[in-house]
Amino acid sequence: MSSITITVIDREDQPHVLDAPTDMNMNLMEICKAYELPVKGTCGGMAMCASCHCYIESEHELKEATDDEEDMLDQAFFVEDNSRLGCQIYLQDELEGLVIRLAEEGS
Amino acid sequence: MIETDIIIIGAGPCGLFTVFEAGLLKLRCHLIDALPIPGGQCAEIYPKKPIYDIPGLPSILAGDLVDNLMEQIAPFNPGFTLGERVEQVAKQEDGSFLVTSSDGTIHKAPVVAIAGGLGCFEPRKPPIENITEFENKGIDYIVKDPEKYRDKDVVISGGGDSALDWSIFLADGVAKSVSLVHRRSSFRGHPDSVDKVMGLSQAGKLNLITEAEVKQISGNGSLKTLGIKHKKQGEMSVNTDYWLPLFGLSPSLGPIANWGLNITKNAIEVNTFDYSTNIDGIFAIGDINTYPGKLKLILCGFHEATLMVQSAFKIVYPDKKLSFKYTTVMGGIAGFSE
Numbered sequence: 001m002s003s004i005t006i007t008v009i010d011r012e013d014q015p016h017v018l019d020a021p022t023d024m025n026m027n028l029m030e031i032c033k034a035y036e037l038p039v040k041g042t043c044g045g046m047a048m049c050a051s052c053h054c055y056i057e058s059e060h061e062l063k064e065a066t067d068d069e070e071d072m073l074d075q076a077f078f079v080e081d082n083s084r085l086g087c088q089i090y091l092q093d094e095l096e097g098l099v100i101r102l103a104e105e106g107s
Numbered sequence: 108m109i110e111t112d113i114i115i116i117g118a119g120p121c122g123l124f125t126v127f128e129a130g131l132l133k134l135r136c137h138l139i140d141a142l143p144i145p146g147g148q149c150a151e152i153y154p155k156k157p158i159y160d161i162p163g164l165p166s167i168l169a170g171d172l173v174d175n176l177m178e179q180i181a182p183f184n185p186g187f188t189l190g191e192r193v194e195q196v197a198k199q200e201d202g203s204f205l206v207t208s209s210d211g212t213i214h215k216a217p218v219v220a221i222a223g224g225l226g227c228f229e230p231r232k233p234p235i236e237n238i239t240e241f242e243n244k245g246i247d248y249i250v251k252d253p254e255k256y257r258d259k260d261v262v263i264s265g266g267g268d269s270a271l272d273w274s275i276f277l278a279d280g281v282a283k284s285v286s287l288v289h290r291r292s293s294f295r296g297h298p299d300s301v302d303k304v305m306g307l308s309q310a311g312k313l314n315l316i317t318e319a320e321v322k323q324i325s326g327n328g329s330l331k332t333l334g335i336k337h338k339k340q341g342e343m344s345v346n347t348d349y350w351l352p353l354f355g356l357s358p359s360l361g362p363i364a365n366w367g368l369n370i371t372k373n374a375i376e377v378n379t380f381d382y383s384t385n386i387d388g389i390f391a392i393g394d395i396n397t398y399p400g401k402l403k404l405i406l407c408g409f410h411e412a413t414l415m416v417q418s419a420f421k422i423v424y425p426d427k428k429l430s431f432k433y434t435t436v437m438g439g440i441a442g443f444s445e
Contacts, residue, residue, distance in 0.1 A: 042225060042358065044403070048152050049357055071295050074266035075354040077234050079290055106234055 004093060008037055009057065009101040020091045028054065028086035028100060039102065045087035050076035052086035053103035060098050062089060078104050109186060111137040112423045113416070114206050114216040116193050116363075119147020121393030121408030122222035123176040129416045130183030130442060131434070134423055137186035137214055139193050139206065141227040146173035148224055151356070160406060172405075182442025188212050192227050196366045202388060202422075218388055218419040221368075221375060222408070223395040225358035233264070233352050235324055245330025246350050256282045256349055262333055264288045264321055265353035271300040273351065278313040286314040286345060288321055288335060321350065363395070371397055381418035382411045388422055390415045 003021045006028075010016060020031045029052035032039035040051035047068040053076050056062060062084065065073070069088045073079050083103065089095075113129050115122045118140035126136040144150050146169075154170030161167055167175075191208035196219060198204055206214040230248030232238055238246065247255075250273055261282045263274050266289040278285040287304065294301045307313035316335060322342075323334025333345050360373050369376040369385045374397035377383060382390050392415055393408035401407075420429050434440065 043152065046153060046156065067295055070291075071267065074290065074295065075231060077231075077354075104234070 004096040006098040054100045058099040109214045113218045117222035118145040125412040126180040126185045139188040141192035143190040221391040226360040228356040231354040259348040268296040270353040271296040292317045382415045
């Protein structure tokens with residue numbers, strides 16, 4: 001099993017260092033839920049709610065957001081240049097050391 | 108008053124299939140849903156997405172699944188109350204329930220099945236502290252009657268189709284002025300709508316404010332001024348009669364939380380024997396319930412509905428015996444003629 005280490009900063013500013021598998025077809029929303037961090041993932045990962053809205057805090061080059069993701073971010077609140085939907089970012093070896101911050105609830 | 112055997116709250120796939128399983132046991136059903144169309148999330152959120160885990164259907168679009176379910180339950184002639192949210196469920200002395208909708212429609216039945224999915228879909232509200240003070244006093248999340256905005260100053264927020272469509276409609280000779288505020292410089296609505304918006308903007312009929320967001324609301328009793336934060340130009344204020352924040356819908360549990368049911372993490376606790384809740388006669392099936400091992404899958408909801416109607420039968424007909432039959436030996440599905 002291969003895995004990477006990522007850091008998720010919660011809404012109380014607490015960092016959580018997670019061991020995240022890269023061979024289980026998991027995304028950032030799912031890994032947060034697996035560690036019982038406060039991410040709802042209401043739509044189940046279809047980029048159709050914004051409950052997994054997060055900010056990318058590290059310098060990683062991520063794949064560009066799809067039209068679906070941009071559409072949803074258009075309807076979200078507290079959106080910044082580094083906003084992404086966690087459910088659209090799959091855990092891969094290149095993301096070793098990734099740091100994300102959870103956006104406010106209701107965003 | 109509408110009377111039936113089972114009132115189903117929620118007309119998503121699970122609620123719809125309940126009609127079929129109940130019908131096989133000669134139980135009549137009436138569905139109530141806050142959305143104006145049947146199908147729940149499948150119809151409202153992802154009608155064009157394929158689903159791959161419906162047994163026997165290698166791939167089916169969510170919208171097609173809803174159409175198929177409507178065809179499958181048609182022989183059982185269910186009733187529908189659509190576009191109305193259930194507000195109240197009250198148990199009567201005789202054990203039956205009165206279920207009242209937001210429009211005051213009253214339904215009566217001995218059994219209530221809550222198949223409410225994630226809850227009901229409500230407009231997404233921008234997180235501005237005093238926004239509720241101005242709701243219906245200048246702020247509308249849904250356009251019900253466009254005439255309301257005739258000869259008025261209107262600001263619309265959002266980048267999706269409904270924001271674009273209403274901007275085009277109101278800017279074309281209805282409102283006195285229309286400003287469209289959007290967080291990015293590009294739009295992802297229908298290309299045709301985007302072209303029209305750009306055309307109206309160039310013709311001076313629509314004030315396009317992109318890379319901007321409404322951050323503040325002020326007024327005296329009713330809306331007067333919006334504070335808009337522009338990415339490059341900083342803050343500005345715009346006087347307006349109306350603001351229409353059109354950011355789509357998101358689900359919330361809503362009034363279900365107030366009916367005395369045991370709820371954990373936005374889901375109703377049930378007994379897996381028959382998906383009964385802590386209130387006799389009320390069942391909860393599909394995504395809205397929770398139990399050890401719960402998976403939010405349509406196929407699990409179908410299973411839950413099937414077991415649930417067995418207990419519903421015993422409530423509706425306490426003295427009758429129930430025999431179990433395969434549909435293959437029924438010589439076709441005998442529905443209800445009216």
